[in-house]
Amino acid sequence: MAGRLNRRVRTLHRSLPEAEQARSKRCACGFSPHAGDGAGRPHARIRRGNGTKRALRGGVQFRLVRLNALAFVIRVNRVICRTSCEENFVLTIHHLGHSQSERIVWLCEELEIPYKLEKYTRDPVTRLSPPELKALHPLGAAPLIEADAILLAESAAIVEFILARYGHGRLQHGPDHPDFASYLYWFHFANGNLQPVMGRSMFIGRCGLAPDHPIQVSVQGRLDKVLALIEARLAQNDYLAGSAFTAADIMSVFSLTTMRLFHPVDLKPYPNILAYLQRIGARAGYQRAMAKGDPDLTPMLT
Numbered sequence: 079m080a081g082r083l084n085r086r087v088r089t090l091h092r093s094l095p096e097a098e099q100a101r102s103k104r105c106a107c108g109f110s111p112h113a114g115d116g117a118g119r120p121h122a123r124i125r126r127g128n129g130t131k132r133a134l135r136g137g138v139q140f141r142l143v144r145l146n147a148l149a150f151v152i153r154v155n156r157v158i159c160r161t162s163c164e165e166n167f168v169l170t171i172h173h174l175g176h177s178q179s180e181r182i183v184w185l186c187e188e189l190e191i192p193y194k195l196e197k198y199t200r201d202p203v204t205r206l207s208p209p210e211l212k213a214l215h216p217l218g219a220a221p222l223i224e225a226d227a228i229l230l231a232e233s234a235a236i237v238e239f240i241l242a243r244y245g246h247g248r249l250q251h252g253p254d255h256p257d258f259a260s261y262l263y264w265f266h267f268a269n270g271n272l273q274p275v276m277g278r279s280m281f282i283g284r285c286g287l288a289p290d291h292p293i294q295v296s297v298q299g300r301l302d303k304v305l306a307l308i309e310a311r312l313a314q315n316d317y318l319a320g321s322a323f324t325a326a327d328i329m330s331v332f333s334l335t336t337m338r339l340f341h342p343v344d345l346k347p348y349p350n351i352l353a354y355l356q357r358i359g360a361r362a363g364y365q366r367a368m369a370k371g372d373p374d375l376t377p378m379l380t
C-alpha cells in the first residue's frame with residue numbers, strides 16, 4: 079500500500095504545472111525555505127490531489143492529516159518569507175545626475191522593485207563626482223549600489239547582480255532562448271564598444287585636433303561604424319536583443335541619449351535609432367526613472 083501511495087505521489091509531483099514549481103522558488107532572499115520541506119523534499123510531494131485522497135484508506139488517513147498539516151505550515155512560511163524579504167529588502171542606488179547611473183534607476187523601475195535613491199550633483203566646473211560620492215569608492219564614479227551590506231560599482235555588474243537577485247528571469251534571456259547570444263552581445267557591447275567610443279570621441283574632440291588629423295579620423299570612423307551597426311540591428315529588430323526589451327537596452331540607451339549632453343552626436347542619419355529611442359521614451363519605467371533621477375533633464379530622445 080505504502081509503495082502504491084509513493085508511486086502515486088511521485089506521479090503527482092511530475093504532473094505539477096510548471097508555474098507552481100517556479101512559484102516555490104520566487105523569494106528574493108536567495109535562501110528559500112519554502113522551496114522544500116527542509117529535508118530536501120520539494121513541497122509538491124505533499125500536495126493533495128483528488129486521486130490521492132481516494133487512494134488513501136484506513137491507517138494511511140493519519141499520514142494524510144500529517145501531510146496536510148505540513149503543507150499548511152509550508153504555505154504559511156512561504157507567505158511570511160516572501161512578505162518579510164520584500165519588506166526588509168533595502169537597495170540603495172547612488173545616482174550621479176546626468177550619468178550612467180540612470181541605467182540602474184531605470185532597471186529598478188522596470189522591475190518595479192523598491193529602492194532608496196541617493197542623489198549627487200556633478201561639480202559645476204570639472205563635471206566630476208562631488209566629494210561625498212568620491213568618498214564611497216576608490217574610483218568615485220557612479221553608479222554605485224548598496225545591497226545586503228555589499229557595495230558594488232560598474233553598471234554591468236550592478237545590472238547582473240540586480241537581475242540575478244531580484245529579476246526572477248525578467249529582462250534577460252537564458253541559455254535556452256534563441257536570442258541568448260544576441261542578448262549577451264548587445265548587453266556587453268554597451269560598455270565594451272559604444273560607451274568607450276563615445277568617451278574617446280568626446281576627449282579627442284576637446285583636444286581641438288584638425289578634422290583630418292589621423293587620430294580624429296580614426297576615432298570618428300570607429301564611432302560611425304558602431305552607430306551604423308546599431309542602426310542595422312534596429313532596422314531588423316525592435317530592441318537590441320531581438321523582439322523583446324531587455325537589460326541590453328537598459329545598458330545601451332544612456333550612450334545614445336544623456337551622453338550627448340557631453341558629446342553632441344547628430345542621430346539624424348540613423349532613423350532606426352531615433353525610432354528606437356521613441357519606443358524607449360514611451361516606456362513608463364523609463365519615464366519614471368528619468369523623472370525621479372534627473373527631473374531637470376528632458377530625456378534626449380531626438
Ligand SMILES: N[C@@H](CCC(=O)N[C@@H](CS)C(=O)NCC(=O)O)C(=O)O
Binds near residue numbers: 177220232
Ligand atoms: N564603466 C563604469 C563607468 C562609470 C563612470 O565613469 N561614471 C561616470 C558617470 S557617466 C562618473 O561617475 N563620472 C564622474 C567621475 O568620475 O568623477 C560604469 O559603467 O559604471
